[in-house]
Structure formats: C-alpha cells, structure tokens
Amino acid sequence: MKKLNVGVFGATGMVGQELLKVLYDRRFPVKNLRVYAGQSAGTRVNTPFGEKIVEDANTADYSELELAFFAIGKKWPKENAPKAVEAGCYIIDNSSTFRYDKEVPLVIPEINPQAIGDSRLIANPNCTTAIATIPLWQIYQNFGLKRVVISTYQAASGAGKAARNELKEQAELYLDGEELFCKEFQYPLAFNVIPHIDEFQPNGYTKEEMKVVWETRKIFGDEKILISCTAVRIPTDRAHAESITVETEKIIDLERVVEIFGKTSGIEVRDDPGRNVYPMPLTATGKYDVEVGRIRRDLAFGDKGLSFFVCGDQIDKGAALNAVQIGELVAQRYQ
C-alpha cells in the first residue's frame, strides 16, 4: 500500500492528539508524519509515531504533504486550506468553516463516502451530528424519516481542553464548599446543566443545535428532513449522549430496527434493559463505535415512531475517528 506524507495541524490540541492516536491505532499508511501548531511551534511532543518537533503551521509547505488534517481553529483554515489545495494536498478540516459551503463535501464515511468526488478539501462534521446520524441514516434508509427530535447531554471536553480542566477544577471547589469560577462556560458547569452551546441564532436555537439540522440534511442529501435539537452541556468529562425520537414514513418493526443497528458498521447495540445494558459515557468513552440502546416504540408517535438513546465519544467518532476514516478514503485514491 502506498504510504503518504501526513501532516496533523493543531497537533497539541485535544482533537490533534486524538488524531495521532487514531492514525497509529488504525495503521494508517503513513510514510512521514509531521506535526504543526501555532503557539506551540518549536516544542517537542511525544506521539505514537515517536517524538516530534512541532513545526510552525503558518509556514507549512503543503507540497511536501499528500494529506493534512486540520484541527486548528475556525479562521485559520479559511486562509490556509486554499493554499494547501493549490499545492495538491488533501485537507480534512475539523472546523465548521467549510461545512455549509456547497462546493465542499461534508462526509461521514458510513453514509456518504461518494460525496468526496474530486474535491481536495473535505469537511468533518460536528460531533453531535456525527454521533446522531450513524443510527439515523439506517432509519432514514429503511423506514423513512419524517421528523427527528433530539435532546443532547454533551460533555465538557466538547468545548476543548481548557473547558475539560475547568469542569474538574470547579468540581473540586464545589466539593470543598468553595465559590466556583467560570471562564470557559457561561456559568459553572459542575453539578449544573447549561442549555446553551455556541451562539444563539435569531430563531431561538443555538448554532450547535442548527449545525445538527444543517449538517444532517447535507450529509443525507435531503433538505426536507424536519429536525429540532436542544443542545445541553452537562458535567461529564467525555462522550456525548443524545435522546432521539423519530417519526418515520413506514411502520416501525422493532426487531428489524435492532437487527439493522446490529449489522451497522460504527454502531454497538447496547440494548438489554433487563441486564442494565444501555449507552453511557462510562462505557462509550474511548470507543470508536457509537453505542445505541433504549430502543423502543415511541408512545407519542405510535406505529410510526421510535425512540432510542445514543452515546458516542465526541473526540473519536465526533472528530478524530471520522476524520481518519475520511483520510482512509483519500489514501485509497493513491493506490
């Protein structure tokens, strides 16, 4: 298999670090791995590929790379992705910068690998979308999707490394009876829930909630799916959970749903209530598959309704894993 020169941009961040781990773990065909960052340029980092010197992302020569993973801000990719494409490099961008651009494919390999077409710039979806769409795509294909109602339970680390540390520091203070501070979140998150992720839009939804709507439609290639989402930050460390209710076009056959989910690549069915088996951050953290469980006929929609609960690692399927899976599709093109 032809090996590629791969660059990881934002290599010292949470998603960057996970990208390195997943590339190694999935034996990605790497010839030479290089790591880039902004502020941390010049430092040394340990990676599964050995110790590396962090290069300056701003002076990268993309002609030396065949594939670059961007996990480095929102504005930065706007300027730098075009340069990389011009140099003949494939870019998989983790930010929301290009996701809603008609020219840029937004890809989940289990759903729309063909969308890549001949684009050298590929957008990686929002974490909440990636986790929800893996099971939703199966319902869409087999029963038709009329309406989707999602409520999320999102972990602190979805907001980055500093946010993750802030939750732990807040929890310590809370348990010591001290006053809490907050810098990364709008309010203290420890022992609290905050129904506010990303900026509010004029329609009363947050951008995080609208991302699920916009991105699911684009990935499924169907602008008609009706989706509403309530995105809520809760005091967990890692792995987002989502409570999902759908109204389908066809009558739901519950056994078939479980069978289909069971055969779907990217899903681990955890659905045995009698034995206390259901999706949880405790079990989903660090797992590549999205856990799906609590699968039941929805009482509000009757025959054409289904409710289920999912939990997925937002740093893996919600970011690094999906990006590497897209990278694997790109690597095939070099064979």
Next chain:
Amino acid sequence: MKKLNVGVFGATGMVGQELLKVLYDRRFPVKNLRVYAGQSAGTRVNTPFGEKIVEDANTADYSELELAFFAIGKKWPKENAPKAVEAGCYIIDNSSTFRYDKEVPLVIPEINPQAIGDSRLIANPNCTTAIATIPLWQIYQNFGLKRVVISTYQAASGAGKAARNELKEQAELYLDGEELFCKEFQYPLAFNVIPHIDEFQPNGYTKEEMKVVWETRKIFGDEKILISCTAVRIPTDRAHAESITVETEKIIDLERVVEIFGKTSGIEVRDDPGRNVYPMPLTATGKYDVEVGRIRRDLAFGDKGLSFFVCGDQIDKGAALNAVQIGELVAQRYQ
C-alpha cells in the same frame, strides 16, 4: 384562621425535612406540629418549629391529627393511609402507592384543585411530572396538546439522601483518580449519565418514564394525550431539568406563549438568550417556581410545534412544596 394539628411522617428524610421548611416558610396554619419516622423514632430533630422528639410512625394516633404528610416509603402508606382516613385525618401521600388508584385524587393545585372532592387521601405526583405539567397545562388549555416528547436531566437527590451523598463521594474519588463504587445507582453517576430511573416495564420504558405518561393524563383528566419520556439521571445535586417538545392542535403564537407563562402562578420565565438567561439547576435549586425558558417554535413540527426547557427543584415543586400547597387547600376546608 383555624390552626391544625399537623404530622410529618418520614420527618428525618430529605422530603420530610423540606416539608418542615416549606410549612414554616409558607406560614401554614399549624396548631401543633408533630414529627414521625420509622427507624429514627426516639431521636431529637431540629425543625423550624423548634426541637422535636421523633415519634414512632407505627403507633401514631391519627385521631390527634387533622392533616398528615406521608414521605415515608411505598409500602408503609398502603397499610397506614386507610387507618388515618378512618380516624378522620387528611393524608397527603408523597409515594406512588395511590397515584394510579381511581378513587384517589392526584393533585397539582395550579391545575386540578377541584379533584380533591371529598377524598381524605390525596396523592402527590412524581417530581418529573409536577415540574413538566405546570407549563404543559397552559399549552394544553390555550393551544391543545397533541403530542409531548420529554427528555429529562434528573439530579442525584431525586433518588434520596444516600444517593445524593454517593454522587459527592464518587466525584471525590474520580477527581483523585480512584476507582468508583456504586450502591444507590446502577453504575457510578459521577461524570456519567444513566438512562435508567426506576424499573423497566415490558414496553421498554422505565416506570419513571411511564409515571409521566400516566400522571399527566390523570391530572389533566384526558386519557388521549400522547406522551413519551426518556428519563436520564445526570451528575447534578438538586433540581431536575427537562427538554420538552410539543405538537399542538392550534397554531402557536410565540409571544402569547411567553405572555401566558409569565402570568402563570408557579412559573418563572427565564428566557432571554441574548443575556444568557435560561433555566438551570444553578438558579432553580431551592426555588418554588419552575423555571421555563429556551421557548421557541419547534423546527420539526413547524407552526404547531413548540420547544422549551424547564428546570424545577424536585424536592420543592416536585415533592414538598406541592404537598404543602395541597395541604393549604385542605386547611381552607376547616375555615
């Protein structure tokens, strides 16, 4: 105003303690307040009504009381409520024992005070139901309710005092990098979510989820309302949050919804996203009103859809406060 002889049963428990606080705080017309418990009988407790000796609940003479609040297990009321009623005492029972009994009124004073009729035994609803129905009743009356989809974010203290302490102990261990134990919950709750509250039913829903269905229908006096609920325990200390989406019979006028909620006794509208104002456990804890916010047209249901987020103190409106409010209706009968 005629003052009553009042007994609080289960006075050393979490709800019992809150009952004493709320009775005092709302200046309930108490002549003589007596406290009862099972195992803690004989001990002394500090109450807002002064220090009291805990009497043995099993040998209570109900003819000495005009009103008794039961916050003392599920089986115990089954045996003891009939005795109390026979002695001419009013009982407000916090357990689920009598809630689904056709002869026993299930009451939320803001919604169905008339349901008390001439019953001396009155059931207090489940916490999740009480918090959700305060705003839902307004939608039901003004726009008609076709479908309700609820996902909950329930605090540890909903499972009692030991569960509440367990979460804190687990959080300490987690932060110290130690292995977690669990006794009160099925799994460690600290930094986790558990989509499992109360026992699973044959239809795949938990009893907690079905309580919301059964109780809302009974309180509204409408067996046709379609409701589905996903009840999830999360690592918060106190106050349950709920993400609620409804399909209505009539077209939603958003401004009118906010206006109606604003005028509703028992609701505090916290709905100013631009200023980061929305319901949260941080602000709802210890509050008598249920916070309602994130009020917006639901994108999955269009014109006849509404989504909102509520947060209420499950020990107050979800238990002690609602019971005392029922008690106030009973007290009026003695005037």
